[in-house]
Amino acid sequence: MSHENKVIDEAMQGEATMLNDSEDTTSKKKLFIESYGCQMNFSDSEVVASIMKNDGYATTRNVDEADVVLINTCSIRENAETRVRNRLTEFKKKKEDNPELVVGILGCMAERLKKNLLEEEKLVDLVAGPDAYRDLPNLIEEVGTGQKAVNVLLSRDETYADISPVRLDQGGISAFVTIMRGCDNMCSFCVVPFTRGRERSRDPHTIVQECRDLFEKGYREVTLLGQNVDSYRWNISSKGEIKDPSQPTTNFAQLMEMVALVSPELRVRFSTSHPKDMTDDVLEIMAKYENICPYIHLPVQSGNTDCLYRMNRGYSREWYLERIDAIKRIIPDCAISTDIITGFCGETEEEHQDTLSLMDAVQYDFAYMFKYSERPKTLAERRFADDVPDDVKGRRLNEIIEKQLASSLSSNKRQIGTIQKVLIEGKSKRSDEHLCGRTGRNSMVIFPKLDCEKGQYVMVRIDECTSATLMGEIVSKC
Ligand code: SAH
Ligand code: SF4
Ligand code: F3S
Secondary structure: OOHHHHHHHHHOOOOOEEEOOOOOOOOOEEEEEEEOOOHHHHHHHHHHHHHHHHOOEEEOOOHHHOOEEEEEEOOOOHHHHHHHHHHHHHHHHHHHHOOOOEEEEEHHHHHHHOOHHHHOOOOOOEEEOOOOHHHHHHHHHHHHOOOOEEEOOOOOOOOOOOOOOOOOOOOOOEEEEEOEEOOOOOOOOOOHHHHHOOOEEOOHHHHHHHHHHHHHOOOOEEEEEOOOHHHOEEOEOOOOOEOOOOOOOEEHHHHHHHHHOOOOOOEEEEEOOOOOOOOHHHHHHHHHOOOEOOEEEOOOEOOOHHHHHHOOOOOOHHHHHHHHHHHHHHOOOOEEEEEEEEOOOOOOHHHHHHHHHHHHHHOOOEEEEEEOOOOOOOHHHHHOOOOOOHHHHHHHHHHHHHHHHHHHHHHHHHHOOOEEEEEEEEEOOOOOOEEEEEEOOOOEEEEEOOOOOOOOEEEEEEEEEOOOEEEEEEEEEO
């Protein structure tokens, strides 16, 4: 596996996940759903499973017993799409053996390619974009009557707020909760505004209710999801005006506080913050509540102001570094991670050096790093040439990866000797005798299990580390 693929796989949280809800075996019809891409897609698949459950489908992890196969896809980089195409070709072969099988494509690639996948490539029977999931039962019925079914309409207000997602993970400790959809930012490299449509926020009461339900079911951690959580707003217009004066307004800091108050035993995380919109009131709420984890993912993309301008990110190097100072001032022990793109259009060697020097200044605890991949229809594709040769992109990527590995290692070494509160997620992959869990700063810790179980909080003394993991021993239960 190449370096880049490895990094991208990490960004995609490992291999594509086959989701299943194995408890429900009573329904006759079976759905197999597989997700690629960001956490939002994984969260959407749980909404899809819920819509399909109401239509009589139980999920299965065995594709051979499925009546319907749905793939929830990502378009962020070209190789994300290539992986999905390969997978669709495999499913096409399954259809040759079982002509009744319905194969559908969901998510960002569905939105981007629309009916091309149906008509030109004949890879699927059904195409549903991210705002069309309520229509899935109808679309499947249309396929049954011999039609090709497509719904890629984007909506200005769909948030699936009333749908209670079917939790498909096995752990049952940590859940993603979508608080907003779409993105209005138009970063010049990014396909998301085209695939996910306009930004819209979800009713805060449905969010808090979902978090409360999760807590009651035994979950101990929620991650609030949006492409730009700092622009979450309820009952406030994009110009900052109150829409309905008789109703309260809610911004992201207030939402986070409402969720933190569900229980001090429920950890709160969020992703993704945007440097141009992240305000001090969010940082102050984080500092106020022990159960809001001291960890911020603040994608920088580049350390050079001219390059950031071409990327249309809306901030300069200095602005970004000031936001980092604010984090360090208000939440002194906060972990910080980032996303970086190498070889964006016109990126000079000096601009690349600025990214390296910014990494030195911030000392990220973790980073997701990518080679620039040109995406159709984006501002960058229309305005700039993708002119950094692939080998230069690769060399620059290796340089930032190398720097980040050193930075992650020293960040982990600084934890040695400290005692950290860890939420146990389950058994370690390494052995049945070890458990794993995360610190508030989001570092994975492995430790001998004693008599503890997943979902419990324990205090762990950190004794050793690699650049990716901490190792230690439980010193007390919480
Ligand atoms: N909303 C988030 C990021 C969403 S996409 C934000 O604004 O930060 C996740 C990451 O993929 C981005 O932060 C960026 O680093 C990377 N990415 C997006 N488009 C890309 C492209 N065309 N080529 C390479 N990486 C890209
Ligand atoms: Fe893409 Fe920028 Fe929106 Fe993030 S903020 S999803 S990078 S357009
Ligand atoms: Fe990919 Fe769409 Fe997420 S393009 S990163 S699945 S919003």
